[in-house]
Amino acid sequence: MLSAATADVATATARLRALLGDRLHEPGDPAFVATTRLWNGAVDRAPVLVASCRDTDEVAGAVRIAARCHLPLSVRSGGHDWAGRALRDGGLVLDLTALRAxxxxxxxxxxxxxxxxxxxxxxxxxxxxxxxxxxxxxxxxxxxxxxxxxxxxxxxxxxxxxxxxxxxxxxxxxxxxxxxxxxxxxxxxxxxxxxxxxxxxxxxxxxxxxxxxPGVLAGMIMFALAEAPAVLRGYGTLIAEAPDELTVMTGFLPGPAGEPMVFVCPFYSGPDLDAGLPWMDRLRALGTPLVDQIAPMPYADALRMFDGGMVDGNHYLLRTRWLPALTDGVADALVDAARQVSSPFSALAVHHFHGAATRVRLADTAFGLRRDHLLTEIIAVWAPGEQAGPHRKWAERTSTALAGHALPGGYPNLLAPEETDRVRLAYGANWARLRRAKRRYDPRDLLTAVPTLPPSVHPR
CATH class of the missing domain: 3.30.465.10 (Uridine Diphospho-n-acetylenolpyruvylglucosamine Reductase; domain 3)
Incomplete structure (x- = not known):
């Protein structure tokens, strides 16, 4: 495995400078700061170079230079990975943000x-x-x-x-x-x-x-925290009956008075949006809505309801569990977590996996779970300067409370870099084949985002 200790940074810098000119950024350059700033302000990594590439030829040239100079690589695309795997200590960052056509x-x-x-x-x-x-x-x-x-x-x-x-x-x-x-x-x-x-x-x-x-029937319905047990239990019953055209998120978001609110967020995508109206009525009937913003709209507009929910520069720590269903035990664990939340910015989100996604054969892609399930995001958020300890404890406590109800593994994009056993379990029967692919396409682990892990697959 490549490491920063064996890298020839001076030679790499000279060659990359010849390739990229002033689009090679070193520590101390204003552009270096900008290109290593990520959504999660808690990330603290120290790459040695950033290569801002304009096309595939430049990417290929930078990769060859990194390989020859034994310089570990990471890739910055959207820069939105919570764990900061776009940056690698002592490594070269390939900044792809110019490749956005x-x-x-x-x-x-x-x-x-x-x-x-x-x-x-x-x-x-x-x-x-x-x-x-x-x-x-x-x-x-x-x-x-x-x-x-x-x-x-x-x-x-x-x-x-x-x-x-x-x-x-x-x-x-x-x-x-x-x-x-x-x-x-x-x-x-x-x-x-x-x-x-x-x-x-x-x-x-x-x-x-x-x-x-052309459009979806979508929006947000929110209820008081006191109604959360009934809302979550009703949600679990409803999604078990939902057609392919209806995918519904639930969870807890910060409320205006500082107390979390339980939400359901449906997206009905059938060709006749009016056919989704009875489902919206069933969701409203889960409790007494304090917010009811369901309407037909373009899909892109519907996603804007999440804009601003997670502010760049705040500190984030995520934990995740795959759940086979929203049982009474799961509902109790989620409600307890909402009541004990350590920050007014933190949230819980439950994503609904069903329908077309379950009908892809497990062996046809590397993705390791194709049965109906729920993906839970435990999102601890705190302002810069605050102590991380209470928020980390809240996330870990919530994850532990859900563990007894969970399936093995978890969504690789949300697993922490140190959760190597759960990464392996996430791929299940596909793990051995994926490891073979890693050895075939990157035998020296040039692109392994976290150098402390064994040679295998490290989702980024």
Whole structure:
């Protein structure tokens, strides 16, 4: 495995300077600070160089230089990974934020997306054609990072995960070679990219399937914390009956009076939005709504309800569990966590995995769980300057309370870098094949984001 101790930084700097000119950034440069600033202000990593690349040729050149100089690599795309795996101590950061072009082919219903493009940029490009790609709920998240590890989102039931819509990718491998990965070219890399994380190569372009969707029936319904036990139990019953066209989030968000509020956030994506109205009425009937903002709207507009929920520069720590169902025990654990929350900024989110996403065969992609389940995000948030201890304890306590109800593993994009056993369990029967792919495409672990882990797969 490469490490900063064996790197020839001086030679790498000279060669990268010749390749990139003033787009190579070193500590002390104003641009270095900007290109190493991430969404999570708690991340404290010290890379030695940042290469801001404009195209795939420059990415390939930078990768070759890093390999020759034994300089570990990390990749910054959207910069929204909570654990900061876009930065590597003593390493070279490949900054892909200039690779953000989005090209739409409305006749073929496909979208070609640069490796640095965000979800918001993708949806802005497809909107004029009434096309969408299944995404997560946060517009600032990079499309590449979301796709390579999974891509839970509000269209999961109808169109699957984001990765299920990946038709192909342009990839720079650890030896600097440029390859195409799709069903007809390097099919094994294509298999591994769909769920295997960002450590098999540098993805500079993705081709995604788009779907016609002029609008969704969506929004937010919120209830007082006192009603949370009944709301969560009713939610568990409702989603067990939900059609593919209805995917519903739930959880707890900060309320205006400082006390968390329980929410349900439905997205109905059927061709006749009026068919979703009875489901909205059932959700309202779970309690006495204090907020009721359901309406038909374009998909991209519906996602804007999450804008501003997580402020750049705050400190974040995430924990996650996969749950087979929202049982009474799970409901009790979530309500207790909401009542004991350590920060007015923290949140709990429960994502609904069902429908089309479950009908992909487990062996067809690297993603390791294809049964109906719920993904729980435990999101501890605190302001810069606060002590992390109470917030970390709250997140860990909540994760432990859910562990007895959980499935093995967890969503790799949300697992902590040190949770190596759970990463292995997350891939289940696909783990051995994914390890073989890692050894084949990056035998020296040039792209392993966390150097303390064994040579394997480290989602980013």
């Amino acid at each position: 989005v090209r739409v082919d409305p006749d073929a219903a496909t979208v070609t997306v640069g490796g640095g493009a965000t979800t918001a940029e993708l949806l802005a490009a497809t909107r004029p054609y009434d096309l969408v790609v299944p995404t997560g709920v946060v517009g600032d998240v990079g499309v590449a990072g979301l796709t390579l590890a999974g891509g839970y989102g509000p269209l999961c039931g109808r169109f699957g995960l984001t990765l299920d819509n990946l038709l192909g990718a342009e990839v720079v491998l650890a030896d600097g070679r440029r390859v195409t990965a799709d069903p007809h070219h390097d099919a094994e890399l294509y298999w591994a990219l769909r769920g295997g994380g960002g450590n098999l190569g540098v993805v500079t372009e993705l081709r995604l399937r788009a779907h016609r969707l």
